[in-house]
Amino acid sequence: MKITRQLRLDALAADGTAPIQLTITWEGNRLRVGTGAVVRPEHWDEKAQEVKVLKGTPHDSINPRLNRATEAAGEAQTKATKQGRRLPKEELKAAVEAALTLAPVAEAAPAPAEATGFDALFRRWIPEHSRRPRAGTGRPLTPTAVAGLEATRARLAQYAQARGIALRPETMDLTFYQDFRVYATEELEQSVNTFGKHIDRLKSFLAWYEDELDLPAHRHYRKFVAPRQRGRVDALTEDELRRMAALDFRDADTRTRLLELRGQVRAQTNRREEWSAERWMEHVELARDKFLECCFTGLRISDANRAAWKHVHGQMLVLEGTAKTGVTVYIPFYDDDLFKPVALANRYEHRSPNDLLVPECYRANEFLRLVQQLAGVSRLKLTTKIGRKTFVTLKLYQGVAARLVMQATGHQTEEAFNHYVGIDELRLLEEFMRKSARRRAA
Known part of the structure; x- marks a missing residue:
């Protein structure tokens, strides 16, 4: 789900104020909701998508209302996901409008601690x-x-x-x-x-x-x-990542196996999918591709869900204001023997809402359990977070300096970065043996 806020300058009122609108995109749908709040254009922070926190602006009443609406939309999506259903537009609109109609929240006035x-x-x-x-x-x-x-x-x-x-x-x-x-x-x-x-x-x-x-x-x-x-960090090995990327969802044997897995899921969960078998298989492939996007770029899923072609500058993907830390990340955007972000994004060019590199994937982690069975990966539970850890681990094994990988992931300290470094035990053993052999030969 992606939620943005716009100041509608096309609807400027006589008093110089313009209405604030919410635009919500999810599961291929789009909903625009008027917030009922208005503000002068000079008081609107376009980058932060909120009223500027300055003396004389109505930030203390409008910004909390916008935040409540955003939280209500996210909660509605989470509830629908847990119930195994798609979120209807009417239900989402009702949840957002209910949050917007609550009384504005003002900052607490200073009071003695006693x-x-x-x-x-x-x-x-x-x-x-x-x-x-x-x-x-x-x-x-x-x-x-x-x-x-x-x-x-x-x-x-x-x-x-x-x-x-x-x-x-x-x-x-x-x-x-x-x-x-x-x-x-x-x-x-x-x-x-x-x-x-x-x-x-x-x-x-x-x-x-x-x-x-x-x-x-x-x-x-x-x-x-x-x-x-710090516990053991899970990340895919190079071989596992290649197997994941090599899955061919047009292959007859793969499709047969996938339909078998679909039957098993339905039997175990007693859930009846509303999608046709064809669309369901397409969504499993999308979950695989969304995971590969995280592996190839090191992005968190929240940032991968807004990474678009407009953020690509030559052979660099530059994404400002990442969701967790707000920093700008600089990610190599070219294909090598292992990391293929360009080829992946090209498959969805002109087919993705908002021109995203890879479309947002509904219930991605749930479908990744099927993907890992198809690829024969059983030693860990596959989630989109494993993609980010895989990027960090395999880039270091490629010989890229840690400080450069940190510029791509947005980590600001080595301590935080090290929590994302996994271990390819076979590769580690091979490197030790290779260096030992070199020393004996010398």
Whole structure:
């Protein structure tokens, strides 16, 4: 699903304001919805697709309304996907319009900390923290990062409710830290990395509490450790990637096998697909191609779903404002013996909505389970995220310097980048043996 916001300058009113419109594309459909909000053109940020956060603009009432509508559309799509059905246009429109008709959300007015609960303060901090320009990009937090802040706020509120306590910054000592760790990692069985992210965000909040509100937080919070645990990274080997790319969906044996798998899925899930067998097989092929796009470019699926020919400049794919970090990525766009992004995109040129390199794929991860069976890949569970990890791992094995791969993936630190590096054990062994043989010969 792709959601964009436009200021309709063609409908400029006599008072100098223009209406804001939402355009939503999903599963080959398009829906335009008027938001009921208007703004002056000079107050509209075309790049960020929101009202400029400046004194005198109605950003505090309009932007939250636009965000609610975006979230409502995403939730409607997620609900339909979980139920194994396509999202009807009428249902999506109703969900978006319901979100738009809610009363506008204004920023909380500053209040003394003594009269404001911890959760309310955290809610107040989120928009302030989100608008601050990030180091390196100069841009505010992405919607994905803001959602992470909200997740931490909700987790802390659940912890306080479970323990029957009121959270207060001045009492958040090492005892609190240890108990919150037990709650998150042992009682809720969340990963160590998820707990670490909560701690990072909490420390940022407590620093704001001290510095901006000039109120005391417990000094122990500076000792809170945000742990990170690196497990084995799954990525396709070169041979597996070649097998995946070599699948011929026009081949009679492949089609027969695919129809058999379709029957097995229907028997196991008791789901009746609304698509014909032919269209269903075309969608399995699209899932394979969407996965290959992630393998060949290193893009996250959210960014792959908006990568279009307009972003191609010669032999370089340049995508600004990536979904998670907001950085610009520079991806090689040429074919070699293994990575073939150009040939892949050429198959869909002039056939893809919005001129995307590869069309958006509905239920991609679900269909990838069938693709991996066709390709004989059984050692891992195939998801679009494996595509990004495969790009990183195999580019390094090709001999590309890590700092150059990071420019393509948008990673800003080596620590974050290393979490995406997988191991081709056979290739690793061959390299060690080859270098050892060379030393003996010398």
